[in-house]
Amino acid sequence: xxxxxxxxxxxxxxxxxxxxxxxxxxxxxxxxxxxxxxxxxxxxxxxxxxxxxxxxxxxxxxxxxxxxxxxxxxxxxxxxxxxxxxxxxxxxxxxxxxxxxxxxxxxxxxxxxxxxxxxxxxxxxxxxxxxxxxxxxxxxxxxxxxxxxxxxxxxxxxxxxxxxxxxxxxxxxxxxxxxxxxxxxxxxx
Amino acid sequence: xxxxxxxxxxxxxxxxxxxxxxxxxxxxxxxxxxxxxxxxxxxxxxxxxxxxxxxxxxxxxxxxxxxxxxxxxxxxxxxxxxxxxxxxxxxxxxxxxxxxxxxxxxxxxxxxxxxxxxxxxxxxxxxxxxxxxxxxxxxxxxxxxxxxxxxxxxxxxxxxxxxxxxxxxxxxxxxxxxxxxxxxxxxxxx
Amino acid sequence: xxxxxxxxxxxxxxxxxxxxxxxxxxxxxxxxxxxxxxxxxxxxxxxxxxxxxxxxxxxxxxxxxxxxxxxxxxxxxxxxxxxxxxxxxxxxxxxxxxxxxxxxxxxxxxxxxxxxxxxxxxxxxxxxxxxxxxxxxxxxxxxxxxxxxxxxxxxxxxxxxxxxxxxxxxxxxx
Numbered sequence: 001x002x003x004x005x006x007x008x009x010x011x012x013x014x015x016x017x018x019x020x021x022x023x024x025x026x027x028x029x030x031x032x033x034x035x036x037x038x039x040x041x042x043x044x045x046x047x048x049x050x051x052x053x054x055x056x057x058x059x060x061x062x063x064x065x066x067x068x069x070x071x072x073x074x075x076x077x078x079x080x081x082x083x084x085x086x087x088x089x090x091x092x093x094x095x096x097x098x099x100x101x102x103x104x105x106x107x108x109x110x111x112x113x114x115x116x117x118x119x120x121x122x123x124x125x126x127x128x129x130x131x132x133x134x135x136x137x138x139x140x141x142x143x144x145x146x147x148x149x150x151x152x153x154x155x156x157x158x159x160x161x162x163x164x165x166x167x168x169x170x171x172x173x174x175x176x177x178x179x180x181x182x183x184x185x186x187x188x189x
Numbered sequence: 190x191x192x193x194x195x196x197x198x199x200x201x202x203x204x205x206x207x208x209x210x211x212x213x214x215x216x217x218x219x220x221x222x223x224x225x226x227x228x229x230x231x232x233x234x235x236x237x238x239x240x241x242x243x244x245x246x247x248x249x250x251x252x253x254x255x256x257x258x259x260x261x262x263x264x265x266x267x268x269x270x271x272x273x274x275x276x277x278x279x280x281x282x283x284x285x286x287x288x289x290x291x292x293x294x295x296x297x298x299x300x301x302x303x304x305x306x307x308x309x310x311x312x313x314x315x316x317x318x319x320x321x322x323x324x325x326x327x328x329x330x331x332x333x334x335x336x337x338x339x340x341x342x343x344x345x346x347x348x349x350x351x352x353x354x355x356x357x358x359x360x361x362x363x364x365x366x367x368x369x370x371x372x373x374x375x376x377x378x379x
Numbered sequence: 380x381x382x383x384x385x386x387x388x389x390x391x392x393x394x395x396x397x398x399x400x401x402x403x404x405x406x407x408x409x410x411x412x413x414x415x416x417x418x419x420x421x422x423x424x425x426x427x428x429x430x431x432x433x434x435x436x437x438x439x440x441x442x443x444x445x446x447x448x449x450x451x452x453x454x455x456x457x458x459x460x461x462x463x464x465x466x467x468x469x470x471x472x473x474x475x476x477x478x479x480x481x482x483x484x485x486x487x488x489x490x491x492x493x494x495x496x497x498x499x500x501x502x503x504x505x506x507x508x509x510x511x512x513x514x515x516x517x518x519x520x521x522x523x524x525x526x527x528x529x530x531x532x533x534x535x536x537x538x539x540x541x542x543x544x545x546x547x548x549x550x551x552x553x
Contacts, residue, residue, distance in 0.1 A: 013359075013360065013363040013367075014335060014363055014366075015375045015376060015378065017375055017378065018316065018366075018372065018375040018376075019335050021312060021313060021316045021375075022316055022320065022331070022335050022336050023335070023336055024313055025313040025314075025316045025317045025320075026237060026317070026332070026336045027233075029236065029237045029240045029241070030232070030233030030234065030236045030237040031233070031236065032232050032233070032236050032250075032253070033250070036236075036250045036253065036254065037228070037232070039250075039254055040228055040232075040253065040254050040257050040258075041221075041224070041225055041228065043254065043258055044221070044224045044225075044228075044257065044258065044261045045221050045224075047258065047261055047262070047265075048214075048217070048220045048221055048224070048261070048265075121263075121266075123259075125280070125281065125284040125285075125532065126255065126256060126259030126260075126263075126281040126284070126285070127255070127259075127284065127285065127288065127534075128255075128259075131446050131492075131525060131526040132444045132445065132446040132474075132492040132493070132494055132525075132526050132528070133444055133526050133528040133532045133533075133534060134532075135444070135492075135494055136443055136444040136494040136496075136528055136532040137280075137532045139494055139496055140349065140496055140531075140532065141349055143496050144349060144350070144351075178474040178492060178494070179474065179476075181446065181474070181490070181492055182446075182474045182475050182476050182489075182490040182491065182492050183476050183490075184476045184478055184479060184488065184489070184490065283533075284532070284533060284534075287533040287534065288533070288534050291533070291534055291535060291536055
């Protein structure tokens with residue numbers, strides 16, 4: 001692979017030979033063992049395999065829901081006619097009415113349930129759980145951007161942080177994320 | 190196996206971009222091959238970051254594995270890059286590595302293996318010694334900017350700091366390195 | 380009715396206590412240095428007002444964020460107030476779910492959390508929050524640290540403790 005590293009002459013202070021030796025000196029630190037390579041790829045493949053088993057095309061999900069609705073309706077109508085009196089249809093599953101801000105992105109929610117549980121965009125440090133440390137990462141990034149210390153256009157981390165999808169990441173996102181972190185999960189009312 | 194899947198992807202596109210590979214994972218279109226290619230492309234970067242912040246081999250390996258699994262999960266939902274993938278990977282690996290180091294501090298492992306030490310000549314040992322002696326904020330900038338070859342903007346994005354801060358830290362780091370007698374030959378020759 | 384009167388009496392008392400604590404010279408470093416213990420024995424019968432001071436010990440590291448779960452074994456406990464801590468960085472009340480305060484007759488748990496990007500952050504043991512409860516019968520509380528982080532949001536090993544104080548009693552209960 002060609003070396004795409006840009007020249008560093010814009011700072012113009014590190015001699016080329018020193019820069020080259022720096023790369024050589026730290027190159028061995030990047031070596032990974034075969035065992036690690038295998039572990040990462042196996043874990044990823046297992047993850048993908050699980051996703052394949054759970055992921056269905058949206059048309060298939062829609063078709064299945066339509067078929068189920070038709071079946072329920074048909075059974076209901078048949079029951080009403082055969083019994084001669086109205087019969088309650090099974091209750092439709094409803095998402096709990098929650099006053100908490102919705103922070104999971106809609107793509108994830110549209111995915112299989114496990115995807116929504118495992119892949120939380122608010123898990124900013126990628127440790128598999130969303131807690132106050134993620135809110136602190138967000139708060140620091142928002143503060144740095146507000147101070148002009150980070151360019152929003154180039155700063156990946158701040159760009160990832162528009163959690164409620166309103167086009168901007170700001171203190172409201174921090175508040176919303178913190179509110180979600182301490183939420184007790186009770187249904188209001 | 191890795192070479193085979195990377196070769197298969199290479200046959201489709203001379204050198205797919207990171208975004209193309211992420212898209213392939215999201216579409217479940219040869220997702221295994223796409224992930225393997227991404228891992229192959231960025232594992233050395235991730236491992237260098239992991240080793241620097243975890244302080245031991247096992248912690249670094251854990252951090253790399255956790256980071257790439259997080260990447261896989263994110264890619265499956267459809268991940269849009271707004272810069273280099275390394276600017277996303279850097280804080281994730283660093284945080285996992287710091288967590289591993291913290292775990293190790295709380296429960297020191299028995300018979301822990303030492304971190305890999307490069308078999309290097311005197312010059313390289315001097316270079317490493319001088320850079321390792323920098324304070325953490327200066328060392329991070331030198332590593333990302335010089336060793337990893339990120340641009341100023343990419344370094345700023347990875348560290349969550351302003352581009353001007355990257356430049357000033359780099360200048361300060363170079364000033365320190367210039368004063369280090371171990372590196373005099375480099376600067377005198379330049 | 381009696382419970383409401385007790386609550387009003389408590390609020391008035393709490394405001395008085397706050398005014399006293401806000402007076403110059405009253406807020407020293409003592410709370411952070413105080414040992415964790417029950418300050419006052421409580422009568423198991425009747426209505427009591429309990430203050431739970433939550434402490435986080437981050438050792439030598441600066442405390443940039445913390446998250447704690449407080450649970451109660453008491454069948455008749457009600458969370459009636461949430462205050463901030465002793466250090467300026469955590470002087471504001473922490474984040475918590477208002478449902479724990481308003482919608483729960485029988486308190487069982489609350490998650491409280493706070494973060495700070497202030498220049499000055501506490502180290503060592505610091506009081507991060509004070510919770511006020513109204514309890515009938517024997518009070519029993521537990522605290523559990525869910526997360527603690529340094530200034531840069533990296534996780535840190537920290538300890539969590541609480542100190543329980545009875546701030547008032549009403550004979551005979553509700």
